[in-house]
Amino acid sequence: MQYNLYFRMSIKKSLEASGNFLFKYRGHIPLIVFLLSIPVAFFTPYHTYSSFKGLDEIFLFVSLFFISLGHFIRARTIGRRSIQTSGRNRSHQVAKVLTKTGWYSLLRHPLYFGNYLIWLGLAIFLSNFWFVIILSLLFWIYYERIMFAEEVFLEAKFGGEFTVWASKTPSFFPSIKNYKPNDFPFSWRVVIKNEYPGIISSATSFLFILILKRIVLLGHFSFCSSDAVFVVIIVVFGVSCKLLKKFTAVFEQMD
Numbered sequence: 001m002q003y004n005l006y007f008r009m010s011i012k013k014s015l016e017a018s019g020n021f022l023f024k025y026r027g028h029i030p031l032i033v034f035l036l037s038i039p040v041a042f043f044t045p046y047h048t049y050s051s052f053k054g055l056d057e058i059f060l061f062v063s064l065f066f067i068s069l070g071h072f073i074r075a076r077t078i079g080r081r082s083i084q085t086s087g088r089n090r091s092h093q094v095a096k097v098l099t100k101t102g103w104y105s106l107l108r109h110p111l112y113f114g115n116y117l118i119w120l121g122l123a124i125f126l127s128n129f130w131f132v133i134i135l136s137l138l139f140w141i142y143y144e145r146i147m148f149a150e151e152v153f154l155e156a157k158f159g160g161e162f163t164v165w166a167s168k169t170p171s172f173f174p175s176i177k178n179y180k181p182n183d184f185p186f187s188w189r190v191v192i193k194n195e196y197p198g199i200i201s202s203a204t205s206f207l208f209i210l211i212l213k214r215i216v217l218l219g220h221f222s223f224c225s226s227d228a229v230f231v232v233i234i235v236v237f238g239v240s241c242k243l244l245k246k247f248t249a250v251f252e253q254m255d
Contacts, residue, residue: 033119033135033205037126041212044128050217059127066121067202073114074198077103079191080182098158100165102182106174108151108165112143113172118198122205127213147171193251196241203234 049055080102103110116139123132154162168178207230214222244250 040131063121063125070114070117075191077110079186101180105180
């Protein structure tokens, strides 16, 4: 009995430690997708797909739907949340208030759910079924430990309040039966300040996959005028947000 208790505690501490470690480097997932997508693209039968009329457009629209939905969920979650609540942290666990309304009444980790939809959309755009499965498994293995570490922290900080909320709120996939409206006003300034790096990452990943698929189809690198326009839009958006954040008061009191 004592050995089993020690064994469970050891596993719990190990999962918590690995979760906290992965939490600090969760922004590296785009790099993992980049590296995995290169060999996958060269083993994907794009020439066969292109022979089916409308299939490429289906992949495109389904991909854009999931990417947009993921960013929408993230925006609605971040834009209607109080200052320094659970989930706003960057390098370590921080939470002065346990958010239980809005998207946090539908599931305990709406931001990570949004992340998954974004990367699911990008995987679909790569048009490889096995890559969608592999990415989903990697995402789950990676974020399961992060979510475990976060919940250990929240349980220790909020005790019974967290336990009651967690017992009736799904961890990852939303359920509308316990929905509670969020009383905090929505702020686009909060969304733009916090989300512009992620939007740039998604747009850059999308362009990367588009060019990668074109290389496989054409047999050589091709960069057209529409790609250049897309790059200019990404750069202008990113630089503008960075300058506003650094040299103006637009985003003050938004952390």
